[in-house]
Amino acid sequence: xxxxxSAGKRSRRQSVMLRIxxxxxxxQFPNERQLQALRERYPVGTxxxxxxxxxxxxxxxxxxxxTVAIIDDAGNIHMKWDNGRSLALIExxxxxxxxxxx
Numbered sequence: 001x002x003x004x005x006s007a008g009k010r011s012r013r014q015s016v017m018l019r020i021x022x023x024x025x026x027x028q029f030p031n032e033r034q035l036q037a038l039r040e041r042y043p044v045g046t047x048x049x050x051x052x053x054x055x056x057x058x059x060x061x062x063x064x065x066x067t068v069a070i071i072d073d074a075g076n077i078h079m080k081w082d083n084g085r086s087l088a089l090i091e092x093x094x095x096x097x098x099x100x101x102x
Contacts, residue, residue, distance in 0.1 A: 015057035019090070030075040038075055038091065042068050043101070048079065051095035053087070060085050065099065 030038065042048070046068040053059035060066075066081035076088040089096055 011057075019054075019056065019093070029073075035071070035073065035075060038077075039071050042071060042077055042098070044068055044070060045101075046098055047100040048077075048089070048096050049099050050081075050089075051097060053089075054093045054095075056087065060087055 048066055048068065050060050050062055050064045050066070052062055060079075060081055060083070064081050064083055064085075066079040066085075069078045069080050069086075071077050072088075076090060078086070078088045080086060
């Protein structure tokens with residue numbers, strides 16, 4: 001029997017799509033110069049501590065640390081979190097701090 005999603009609950013895919021839609025409304029995708037600056041600011045291997053993750057149904061817990069894996073062409077900072085998660089950060093939407101350079 002298939003269960004419906006109750007009002008107020010979103011699937012993981014719906015949550016990610018909502019995050020992307022909000023980003024598109026508030027911020028345009030970065031140009032090449034902005035991407036280069038982002039990649040210089042957070043090079044692969046940079047260690048980051050999460051302060052707060054915005055608008056995700058199953059966010060990475062605050063205080064979790066991880067390593068930058070890659071920054072994609074949309075400016076998403078893909079992470080390998082120490083707790084095994086791999087959810088990307090969005091600069092300007094999520095709050096985080098660099099704890100050591102790459």
